[in-house]
Amino acid sequence: xxxxxxxxxxxVPLAAEAPRRRRFLGAxxxxxxxxxxxxxxxxxxxxxxxxxxxxxxxxxxxGEVPLLPGSEGWNNYATAWSEGNTRRASVPVSTMMFNSxxxxxLITVGKLxxxxxxxxxxxxxxxxxxxxxxxxxxxxxxxxxxxRIFPTFQVVSDLGMVNTYQGLIIPLxxxxxxxxxxxxxxxxxxxxxxxAAKMDGAGPMRFFKDIVLPLSATNIAALFVILFVYGWNQxxxxxxxTTSTDVETIVIxxxxxxxxxxxxxxxxxxATTVLALLPPVAVVILMQRWFVKGLTETxx
Amino acid sequence: xxxxxxxGNKLLPxxxxxxxxIVTAIFFFWPAAEAIRYSFLxxxxxxxxxxxxxxxxxQDLFADERYLQVVWNTIWFSFxxxxxxxxxxxxxxxxxxxxxxxxxxxxxxxxxPYAIAPAIxxxxxxxxxxxxxxxxxxxxxxxGVPWDYRLxxxxxxxxxxxxxxxxxxxxxxxxxxxxxxSIPKSVLEAAAIDGxxxxxxxxxxxxxxxxxxxxxxxxxxxxxxxxxxxxxxxALTGGGPGNATQTMIYRAYVDGRxxxxxxxxxxxxxxxxxxxxxLTLVQFRFIERRVHY
Numbered sequence: 001x002x003x004x005x006x007x008x009x010x011x012v013p014l015a016a017e018a019p020r021r022r023r024f025l026g027a028x029x030x031x032x033x034x035x036x037x038x039x040x041x042x043x044x045x046x047x048x049x050x051x052x053x054x055x056x057x058x059x060x061x062x063g064e065v066p067l068l069p070g071s072e073g074w075n076n077y078a079t080a081w082s083e084g085n086t087r088r089a090s091v092p093v094s095t096m097m098f099n100s101x102x103x104x105x106l107i108t109v110g111k112l113x114x115x116x117x118x119x120x121x122x123x124x125x126x127x128x129x130x131x132x133x134x135x136x137x138x139x140x141x142x143x144x145x146x147x148r149i150f151p152t153f154q155v156v157s158d159l160g161m162v163n164t165y166q167g168l169i170i171p172l173x174x175x176x177x178x179x180x181x182x183x184x185x186x187x188x189x190x191x192x193x194x195x196a197a198k199m200d201g202a203g204p205m206r207f208f209k210d211i212v213l214p215l216s217a218t219n220i221a222a223l224f225v226i227l228f229v230y231g232w233n234q235x236x237x238x239x240x241x242t243t244s245t246d247v248e249t250i251v252i253x254x255x256x257x258x259x260x261x262x263x264x265x266x267x268x269x270x271a272t273t274v275l276a277l278l279p280p281v282a283v284v285i286l287m288q289r290w291f292v293k294g295l296t297e298t299x300x
Numbered sequence: 301x302x303x304x305x306x307x308g309n310k311l312l313p314x315x316x317x318x319x320x321x322i323v324t325a326i327f328f329f330w331p332a333a334e335a336i337r338y339s340f341l342x343x344x345x346x347x348x349x350x351x352x353x354x355x356x357x358x359q360d361l362f363a364d365e366r367y368l369q370v371v372w373n374t375i376w377f378s379f380x381x382x383x384x385x386x387x388x389x390x391x392x393x394x395x396x397x398x399x400x401x402x403x404x405x406x407x408x409x410x411x412x413p414y415a416i417a418p419a420i421x422x423x424x425x426x427x428x429x430x431x432x433x434x435x436x437x438x439x440x441x442x443x444g445v446p447w448d449y450r451l452x453x454x455x456x457x458x459x460x461x462x463x464x465x466x467x468x469x470x471x472x473x474x475x476x477x478x479x480x481x482s483i484p485k486s487v488l489e490a491a492a493i494d495g496x497x498x499x500x501x502x503x504x505x506x507x508x509x510x511x512x513x514x515x516x517x518x519x520x521x522x523x524x525x526x527x528x529x530x531x532x533x534x535a536l537t538g539g540g541p542g543n544a545t546q547t548m549i550y551r552a553y554v555d556g557r558x559x560x561x562x563x564x565x566x567x568x569x570x571x572x573x574x575x576x577x578x579l580t581l582v583q584f585r586f587i588e589r590r591v592h593y
Contacts, residue, residue, distance in 0.1 A: 027498070028398075028400055031395045031398055031400055032400065034391070034392075034395055035392065035395050035396060035406050035410075038388070038392045038406075038410060039406065039409045039410065041466075042409070042410065042412075042413050042466075042469075042470070043409070044428075045424035045425065045427065045428055045466075046424065048424075048427050048428065048435055049423075049424060049427055052427065060433060061433070063432045063433050063438050065427075065433070065434070065435045065438065113319075114319040114320040114323070115320065117316040117317070117319070117320075118316060118317045118319075118320040118321075120316055121312075121313035121314075121316035121317045122313075122317070123303065124303065124306055124307055125306055125307050125309065125312065125313035125316075126306050127310065127313045127314070130313070133317050133321060136321060136324060136325075136329075137320055137321070137324060140324055140328045141580060142573065142576045142577050142580050143328050143329075143332050143573065143576070144527055144576065146527045146528075146530065146549050146552075146572070147335075147527070147549075147552075147569050147572040147573045147576055148328075148331040148332050148334075148335050148569050148573075149549075149552055149553055149556050149557065149565070149569065150335070150338075150552075150556030150557065150562060150565045150566065150569070151330075151331035151332070151334035151335045151338065151566065151569070152327060152331040153556075153557070154331070154334065155326065155327065155330055155331050155334070156327075159326075170323060170327070171323070171326075171327035173323055174320055174323040174324045174327065174328060175320075179320065187303065191303060194303070194306075198307075203307075204307040204309055204312060205312075207307075229414065229415050232417070233415075233416075233417030233418070233419075233420075233531075235417060235418065235419045235530060235531035235534070236530045236531065236549075236553070239534075240557065251417050251419050251420060251531070252419075254419070254420065254423055254535075255419050255422075255423070255531075255534065255535045258423070258426070258535065266433060269423070270427070273420060273423050273424070276417070276420055277415070277416060277420060280415035280416070280417070281412050281415040281416070283415065284411070284412055284414055284415040285408060285412055288408060288411070292411070292474060292478075295471075295474055295475075296474060296475060296478040
């Protein structure tokens with residue numbers, strides 16, 4: 001039966017395909033229209049901000065909502081980059097971008113580094129307390145910073161880490177998700193490979209460096225995108241542990257610029273918004289292939 | 301789940317685990333334990349003496365009508381964010397899964413909003429809905445609809461729901477698309493040959509086969525709407541007007557960081573921890589069940 005089936009099944013879809021093509025020409029058009037509407041739904045807010053960032057403050061303030069480029073673009077971006085909000089003492093956007101980049105990159109690298117080593121320990125060694133360690137990491141999924149706002153701040157402040165990069169970064173680098181993903185992947189590495197390496201005299205660190213790391217490249221790339229976006233977009237945590245402008249990130253900086261409405265330079269806010277969007281959006285688009293694979297495989 | 305071939309080192313695994321475990325202990329378990337401890341304590345107004353008050357913080361919390369309002373806000377907000385973002389994402393994913401020209405371009409143009417921070421999404425929505433600066437806000441006022449989300453609580457809730465849902469669509473879209481692509485084409489062809497119309501094929505074949513993805517997204521969306529939207533609310537409305545858009549996270553932040561009411565903030569943290577645990581358990585029961593498929 002299994003031999004006959006393909007022979008019958010093959011021509012049928014083809015026969016069904018031909019009339020369907022004609023019948024659904026209209027449906028194809030509808031599909032395009034709805035998808036384009038979806039694209040516009042996402043692009044519209046960005047377009048408004050992008051165009052607004054090339055006009056002067058008065059135009060925006062009057063509520064004209066320009067939808068075409070103006071002539072002030074260069075000025076606005078230059079002002080934002082080197083001075084920030086000129087009407088109030090504020091941090092230049094370049095400083096904020098630098099802080100955000102440091103935070104996002106160090107969180108990403110930190111999470112990747114400590115997760116891959118702990119997953120390696122759990123997957124390739126047998127030692128007392130192995131499952132306890134695994135569960136201790138796993139259970140942090142249930143304790144996001146949002147549910148322990150005040151006590152975590154207290155701990156950071158007791159350690160003297162308020163307003164420091166360490167305070168911004170270290171508490172965020174534990175990652176149950178990344179550890180789970182790496183462990184899951186390590187379990188698929190065949191025993192024979194480990195045996196062969198052992199027979200060739202490779203120790204655990206050698207095996208890690210020469211076999212496990214190169215094999216994990218795709219997973220690392222995928223997690224890099226997810227974690228970079230996570231790090232760059234942090235809001236509540238920096239708000240809790242930074243009060244000084246020296247370590248202000250750009251996401252916090254924009255919301256602070258909004259402050260008192262009457263006093264807001266909207267064109268600068270818009271230029272800053274565009275600058276804040278750029279790095280994470282670029283990472284997602286440029287590394288799309290790994291990101292899509294990583295996201296749909298990590299979380300399941 | 302255990303490998304047969306393993307390394308025999310005694311000390312090395314502990315060294316490899318140490319960084320993660322130390323960070324976890326100091327910044328996760330210690331604060332969580334502190335939250336639980338504080339939730340049974342009360343400080344006097346000057347912060348000099350602390351006394352044990354049992355469950356009084358919790359009793360006060362749930363006797364406070366404003367807190368019940370905040371709980372209701374959270375439920376209402378999460379419900380609509382989840383329904384809207386999943387509905388739109390499913391529609392777009394079904395269409396983008398069809399064999400049409402430019403499907404990869406559509407995919408790229410629909411997933412990039414994943415990269416936008418909640419607080420930045422809020423800023424974008426200010427330029428849409430601000431009564432005098434925003435494109436739509438101005439238009440509404442021009443048409444004679446009195447629109448000002450800074451004064452009207454219902455309008456404020458609407459704007460934060462729209463911004464949060466907008467931000468969440470691309471995530472859901474990716475998962476729905478992956479789910480759709482894993483449905484065997486032969487099943488769909490069989491239904492087509494049997495003469496099922498496209499909408500019938502969707503509701504009787506595709507939708508049931510997507511149910512694992514849908515259920516997974518449901519839990520993730522509720523979780524992220526409850527816990528991950530602080531930035532949107534803080535930047536758009538600051539919980540206002542009044543406390544119309546205050547959610548449980550926002551309130552815990554205000555009480556802990558601004559009002560310095562430690563007992564109450566800690567009790568709220570404990571309530572939130574129980575909520576996350578409940579959501580995680582639901583998710584795990586489901587994953588366990590799915591293993592048997």
